[in-house]
Amino acid sequence: MSHAPAAPSRTAVLLVDDHQMVIEGLKTLLKADAAVRVVAQASSGLEALRRLREHPGIEVALVDLNMPQMSGVELTRHIRAAFPAVRVLALSMFHDHASVMEVLAAGGAGYLLKNTTKAELSAAIANVAAGRTHFSQEVGQTLLQHLDVPDQRPNAAPVAELTAREREILRLVAEENTNQDIARALFISERTVETHRKNILTKTSCKSVIGLIQYAIKHKLLA
Structure with a gap:
């Protein structure tokens, strides 16, 4: 007896915005996406x-x-503390450096x-559902423009000493x-890449890719 193939799983999404028109617009954009299922909304x-x-079962929260x-x-801070499996994707009209870094710091x-x-x-x-990060092009440019801002605190921790290969992988x-x-x-193995990633996390005392990106931006390690 043959069985029909299981339908591919769809990413469960929560939409959060205090403007109903924005939520309706997002729902319209996502309606045709067979990989996404809007399961709830909040104002x-x-x-x-x-x-x-x-x-x-919500996997991604799209948050104004x-x-x-x-x-x-x-x-975002509350979600990361109470629902660590939920990935937060920020949505804004602005992309100033302070706002972007606040979102990163919040998780x-x-x-x-x-x-x-x-x-x-x-x-x-x-x-983000797959564990990666995503920034609009303008947001990425904002982050890159601030790579040359040094940490001027007198008691700042020393910057991790990464090898040339580790810097390349970090980028x-x-x-x-x-x-x-x-x-x-x-032209190296995936196992070698994973070893380098673990070494980078250890050297920088970071616990996640988000933390690593923050660290790299702060200490100009992507330049």
Whole structure:
């Protein structure tokens, strides 16, 4: 007896924005995406946390940064603390350096502008759901423009000493390449790439790719 192939899993998404028109617009953009399923929506941070409790299968929360009572950055912190498996994708009209770094520090996995296209929105959700990061092009340019800002605190910890190969791999990781992509680009094995990644995390005392990107930007390791 033959069995029909199982339908591919769809990424469960929560939409959070205090403007209903924005939510409806996002739902329209995602409606044709067979890989995404919008399972809940919320108009405030508190409502978003309730929705996450009600729908434990949510994988990605698309969060507006500019909301009353609880900002998107505050909500991101709460989500990462209470629902660590949920990946947060920030959505904003602005991409100033301070805002982007706040999102990263809060544990956000990506940052999109509200003028994003349907294709980029789908790609961003797929990337963060897979454990990668995603930044709109303008956001990435904002981060790159601040790579030359040194840490001027008198008691700042010394910068990790990375080898040339480790710096190369760090750059490729920051560009959202997978281990397979990096191995192919550098003509080395995936196991070697994984070993280098672990060494980089150990040397920098970072616990995640997001933390590593923050560290790299802060200490100009991507230059």
